Amino acid sequence: MLDERKTSILRAVVEEYIQTAQPVGSGHVVDAPGVSVSSATVRNEMAALENDGYLVQPHTSAGRIPTEKGYRYFVDALQQPVLDRSSAQQVRAFFDRTHGEIERMLADTTRLLSGLTDYAAVVVAPGRDATQVRSVQIVGLAPTTALFVAVLADGSVEKTTLDLVAEVDESALDAVTVHVAANLVGHPLSALGGVPASPDPVVESVLGRVRVAAVDDGADEHVFVGGAARMVASFEAVETIRSVLSILEEQLVVVSLLRDVVDRGLNVAIGSETGMQPLAECALVVAPYTVDGEQVGTVGVLGPTRMNYPQALAAVAVVGQRLGHRLSEG
Amino acid sequence: MLDERKTSILRAVVEEYIQTAQPVGSGHVVDAPGVSVSSATVRNEMAALENDGYLVQPHTSAGRIPTEKGYRYFVDALQQPVLDRSSAQQVRAFFDRTHGEIERMLADTTRLLSGLTDYAAVVVAPGRDATQVRSVQIVGLAPTTALFVAVLADGSVEKTTLDLVAEVDESALDAVTVHVAANLVGHPLSALGGVPASPDPVVESVLGRVRVAAVDDGADEHVFVGGAARMVASFEAVETIRSVLSILEEQLVVVSLLRDVVDRGLNVAIGSETGMQPLAECALVVAPYTVDGEQVGTVGVLGPTRMNYPQALAAVAVVGQRLGHRLSEG
C-alpha cells in the first residue's frame, strides 16, 4: 500500500507522537531508520501521506499528527511485538505467585496489565459455558425467597435469587436441589434449561423459577476493570476523562464492546473503530484467552489513540496467554 | 462561637462558593438573609472571619473562599437537612422496585446515591458477623484444592479456596461439610474459629485449612463504588482526579477510611479530616445503616470540599435509612 520509505516516515511520526504528544515536523524524522533523505524530501512525502489520509496538521505550518488511518497502518505493519525483559519477568512472577479465588486473580490481572501499560485494563471472566457445574444447592432465605447456588469447576460461584410464588419448606427445596444436581452436575450451567420436568408439582414450580432466573442472568458476563486512574493521565480534557470513565463503569457496555471487537477479528480498535462515540480518542487492545483450547474470555487495555501499541500488544498477548495457561492447569 | 451575623455571612459565602466555585465578594453577600447591613460592614466582618481562619483570599483584593474550618462551621451549623421532593421520590421508587441479589442491590444503591448528588458514592456491605450462616458446603475442585462456600441469611455467599496438604476424596470433604455445618449453621461466619476439632484426622486437617482461610479473608469487607465519573466534573486538575481515583480503586483503603470516619463519630469529613493526603480537596459524607437495630454497614458520597453539603447529607441519611429498612425486612 505504501512504499518502504513512506512506511518508515509514518512509523517515525507515530512513534515520536506517541512519546511526546506533540505534532512531529519533518526535521525530527530525517534521522529515523529507513529515512536517509533530506528534510525537504520528507516534507514532500509527508504532504503525500497527508493527502492519503494518514496524517493531519493541527494547523498550517505545524508538524503532523497521525490519523486513525495512520495508526491503523502503523499497527498493521507491526511485526509481532515482544515484551521487554523486565515486564516479561513481572508477568511470570505474577502468575507463579497468584492463587486463590478466581475473581481475585482476575482482578489482580487487571492491576498487572494496567501496571505494565499505564492504561486501564479489563478482563472478561470465563463464560458460563466454559466450565462444568460441580455442585448445586438451593437454600431458603425467607418464606418465599430462596437462593440458587452453583459451584463451578473453575472455583467460581453463581447464584440467583428465586422469588417463589408460595411458601416452600426446606425439605421441598432439598428435593429440588437433588433433582437439579442430578441433572446438572458435570454439565455447563447453560444445561439448566434442559433439566427435565419433575413429577412433583411443588418441585416443578420451584424449577420453573430456576429456569427463568438462569435465562435472566445468563447474559451478564463478569468483567473486571482496573487501573482507570492510570489512564486518566493520558488525557488532558476533563470532559474526555469523564465520558471514558462513564463507559468503563457500565459492565454490560464493556463486555459487549470487547466481544464486538474480538468478533470482528481485531486485536486493536482505534478511535471510531470501537464503535462508541465517547471512545473517539481511545484505542483498545484485546486478546482472547483460551482454556483447554477454547476461547473463554478476553483481556484488554484501554488507552488514548496515541497509545504505545507495541508495548500494549505485547503485554496483552502475553498476559492473555499466561492467564489461559494458569486457568487450564486449574 | 460566631455571632449570628457572622454566621449568616459565612453561610452566604459557603453557599455561593459551592454554586459558583468563584471567590465571593462582599457585594454578593449583602442581600443574603440575616445580613441587612452595607457591603462595608460585610467587608469588616469578612476580614474578621479571615482572621479567625474561616475564610481565605486567593490573593489580595479578590473575594473570599471558605477554609476547611469554614466548611466545618457551616456544616455544624446546619439544621437537619431534608431531601427535596423529587429526590425523595426517586429514593422511594428505588427501594420499592429493587430486589434480587444483595450485591447487585448495593451496587445499584451507589448509582442511586451518585445520581442524587453528582458525586462518587460508596456502600460498605454488611459485615460478616451481621448475619447468620444458612448453609455450608465444601466442594473439591482439584485433587488438592477445595472450595469452602457459605450461604448467609442475607443472600450473600462467601467462599474461600482451600489449598489442601494432601489429596482428599469427596466423601471426606462431605464429612467435613457435615461437621462444619453442624457447628456453624445458625451462627455468624466468625464462629468458624470456634468449630470444635474433629476426631477424624483427615477431617481435622481440612478443618485447619478452613480456619486459617477464614481468618485471612475475615478482614476484607466488601465495598461498592459507583459514579466516580460524575465526581470527575467537580475538579479541574487532572492530577487531582488521578489521585482521587487511585484511592477509590483500593477497596481496603476505602473501607478503612469510612470506618475511621464513622468511628470518630463524624458524618462529614472535610479535606484533611479524611486523614488522606490525596483527598485534601475532597469531602466525604457518610451514614451508617442498621439492620435489626445494629450498625452493619456504611453509605457515603465523596466529592469536592465545595460540596453541596445539605443535599449530600440529606441524600446519604435517607438512603442509609432506607437501605437499612430494606435489608431488615429481608
Place this chain on the structure above:
DNA sequence: CGTTGGCACTCGATAGCATCGAGTGCCAAC
C-alpha cells in the same frame, strides 16, 4: 526525474503592556 538547499511564509506560543473591573482596606462622617 527524484532529491535537495534555499527561502518566503504561516501561525501558535510567549512576552510585554495597557486597560478593565471586581473587590479590598481604610477613614471620616453619620
Place this chain on the structure above:
DNA sequence: GTTGGCACTCGATGCTATCGAGTGCCAACG
C-alpha cells in the same frame, strides 16, 4: 457600630510585537 467614599490591588482580558518550529514551493543539481 455602621456607612459611603475613595484610593489601591491584582487577576483577567486584549492588543501588539517577536520568536521559532515547521511548511510549501522552486530552482538547481546529479
